[in-house]
Amino acid sequence: MDATGREMDRPAAADGVATQPIEVELIAVLAAVADGSPLVMTIEGGRALPSGSFGVEHRSLQSGLRAWVERQTGHTLGYLEQLYTFADSDRRIPSNGARAISISYLALTREERLAASQAAWRPWYEYFPWEDHRAGPPAQIAAEIAPQLARWAESGGDPSVRRRRAAIAFGLDGRPWNEEFVLQRYELLYEAGLIAEARRRLGDADGLPLGAPMIGDHRRILATGIARVRAKIKYNPVVFELMPPAFTLLQLQRCVEAVSGLNVHKPNFRRLIEQQQLVEETGETMADTGGRPAKTYRFRAAVREERAAAGTKLPLTRA
Amino acid sequence: MDATGREMDRPAAADGVATQPIEVELIAVLAAVADGSPLVMTIEGGRALPSGSFGVEHRSLQSGLRAWVERQTGHTLGYLEQLYTFADSDRRIPSNGARAISISYLALTREERLAASQAAWRPWYEYFPWEDHRAGPPAQIAAEIAPQLARWAESGGDPSVRRRRAAIAFGLDGRPWNEEFVLQRYELLYEAGLIAEARRRLGDADGLPLGAPMIGDHRRILATGIARVRAKIKYNPVVFELMPPAFTLLQLQRCVEAVSGLNVHKPNFRRLIEQQQLVEETGETMADTGGRPAKTYRFRAAVREERAAAGTKLPLTRA
DNA sequence: ACAGATATGCTCACCATGAGTATAAGCCAT
DNA sequence: ATGGCTTATACTCATGGTGAGCATATCTGT
Numbered sequence: 001m002d003a004t005g006r007e008m009d010r011p012a013a014a015d016g017v018a019t020q021p022i023e024v025e026l027i028a029v030l031a032a033v034a035d036g037s038p039l040v041m042t043i044e045g046g047r048a049l050p051s052g053s054f055g056v057e058h059r060s061l062q063s064g065l066r067a068w069v070e071r072q073t074g075h076t077l078g079y080l081e082q083l084y085t086f087a088d089s090d091r092r093i094p095s096n097g098a099r100a101i102s103i104s105y106l107a108l109t110r111e112e113r114l115a116a117s118q119a120a121w122r123p124w125y126e127y128f129p130w131e132d133h134r135a136g137p138p139a140q141i142a143a144e145i146a147p148q149l150a151r152w153a154e155s156g157g158d159p160s161v162r163r164r165r166a167a168i169a170f171g172l173d174g175r176p177w178n179e180e181f182v183l184q185r186y187e188l189l190y191e192a193g194l195i196a197e198a199r200r201r202l203g204d205a206d207g208l209p210l211g212a213p214m215i216g217d218h219r220r221i222l223a224t225g226i227a228r229v230r231a232k233i234k235y236n237p238v239v240f241e242l243m244p245p246a247f248t249l250l251q252l253q254r255c256v257e258a259v260s261g262l263n264v265h266k267p268n269f270r271r272l273i274e275q276q277q278l279v280e281e282t283g284e285t286m287a288d289t290g291g292r293p294a295k296t297y298r299f300r301a302a303v304r305e306e307r308a309a310a311g312t313k314l315p316l317t318r319a
Numbered sequence: 320m321d322a323t324g325r326e327m328d329r330p331a332a333a334d335g336v337a338t339q340p341i342e343v344e345l346i347a348v349l350a351a352v353a354d355g356s357p358l359v360m361t362i363e364g365g366r367a368l369p370s371g372s373f374g375v376e377h378r379s380l381q382s383g384l385r386a387w388v389e390r391q392t393g394h395t396l397g398y399l400e401q402l403y404t405f406a407d408s409d410r411r412i413p414s415n416g417a418r419a420i421s422i423s424y425l426a427l428t429r430e431e432r433l434a435a436s437q438a439a440w441r442p443w444y445e446y447f448p449w450e451d452h453r454a455g456p457p458a459q460i461a462a463e464i465a466p467q468l469a470r471w472a473e474s475g476g477d478p479s480v481r482r483r484r485a486a487i488a489f490g491l492d493g494r495p496w497n498e499e500f501v502l503q504r505y506e507l508l509y510e511a512g513l514i515a516e517a518r519r520r521l522g523d524a525d526g527l528p529l530g531a532p533m534i535g536d537h538r539r540i541l542a543t544g545i546a547r548v549r550a551k552i553k554y555n556p557v558v559f560e561l562m563p564p565a566f567t568l569l570q571l572q573r574c575v576e577a578v579s580g581l582n583v584h585k586p587n588f589r590r591l592i593e594q595q596q597l598v599e600e601t602g603e604t605m606a607d608t609g610g611r612p613a614k615t616y617r618f619r620a621a622v623r624e625e626r627a628a629a630g631t632k633l634p635l636t637r638a
Numbered sequence: 639a640c641a642g643a644t645a646t647g648c649t650c651a652c653c654a655t656g657a658g659t660a661t662a663a664g665c666c667a668t
Numbered sequence: 669a670t671g672g673c674t675t676a677t678a679c680t681c682a683t684g685g686t687g688a689g690c691a692t693a694t695c696t697g698t
Contacts (some may be wrong), residue, residue: 267688290696292645590654611676
């Protein structure tokens, strides 16, 4: 941390480097799903994530953010977790150039009409078109991304390392696509100068930049959030935060598919949900599905604590 | 966790919105394992985690912390990840009462002689004696914790809710013990006033406080770190960061047991490690094991990228 | 009535996992 | 050297979760 290694023994003190004021800002990745499209709440015409200063008036980060989001959406927030704290030394508040630390949060909710006019839901695949594989791998990957990454790989560093990184991230050369590597993919494209945010620093590369840009590193934060939801959805029943109180199993499946960007095997998905007893029937059916009416279900809230019991991956001996 | 707002003891700030300076501090949970005992690096006689101010000179949090830790341990740091950012409104720097935000990191390394004399490794179960179940559930749980939590449950709030919380956290009433609930257990004991840190605020409860205390909320941060390692060890080959370059399978097993605080089924553990091809034989054997000499293994670094391929939990359709 | 769509139920093979047993190869005390 | 102790290593067997696919039910619209 410092030259001697002893500085850390003391709590941050007055000595040494004059402390430049540090701005602490909160950034929210607020996600919802509507009609098979995953959405993120944005401001400034879709170019920024909602953010605010971490002022003294907030009792805690969490509750302050929750209150703010609930004012914005007019809907109580189901799920809120801390995402990551971004604090690279070159992060600056655009307005005054102060050093900025951004503490980001991930929030899940149902889509609701927005109370404030500045904010708007945007499909998150506008920002990451290469992340939606529900209709197969997007043509853009083979047509634009792979060739440009190949050119980047040969242009510096260790080409074989770069090629492998690209192949792992994007599932090239017969490797499987891993939907969780959202951040790695974004950072790779950034490094390769293929997205607009990177070109502010690097010289222009060929071709058009990929996906819709955002200010600062907001898109990177969004990538972090998407990666987190995609990972969490697998071992934690957070999907239900995105669902209305009653829903059909296909709606639930479509929601999972929207988030993960992948297609799910219908019979096995139903079996999984049912055998894990995540839901219970409401007794109602929903008729306007285009086919046979579907039973509707609700989330079994009791699962949350039962889940306590679940899930070892270590081969234990019985006590 | 923090029951009451203590806006009172805030130094008289310029009124209202005026931004009070916020101290940003880094805290490290640096873990190692030696001789079947998991260790954490501490300072101040084991009463604090190493911490330091986040100054302007640092390129980024991560690299600054890495450099500092490597000077302390004289060993390159294998693994470093951000843990959590603590920023409740009543967190204060002890010396000057400034508002403090602490960004905590988890680092894994092999135990090494320390370069600096102020720092020392401590067994982490000194701070959380109830977390070590390798010799069965600690007697302390049934003898002290359960009865005191039972008394607490009846003393306020909704007793049935409190009882269930306690039972889930500590595996009471026939519920299974979940080794990952380190933080929930600590926070429960804190709320119940059974640990020293809580008694600074609450009135004294009966009996002795549980486990060795730390300053501020360092023990809570340590709990967060332990929970993270215990979770991560299951789906990510981070254990190897705690191991020497060559090791026997039993040593590896003991390391996992030390971290998780649980006993592992030996044949199945070996099968798991081998079939996942996490390791490869070195060709050497180790004789001083007290029995038949054991083959030694090394971690297959190639796994890290192969792991890219691994692990879906969603029932996908084939593309 | 029939086509088309979705809902729902069921089968079957395979493999990871939990649990336990058996044999091999060192060391040490007698 | 021998027998007993300790650890290493290999195998078995039942069970249950998972991947993949098929079959039947019940709507709407023509």
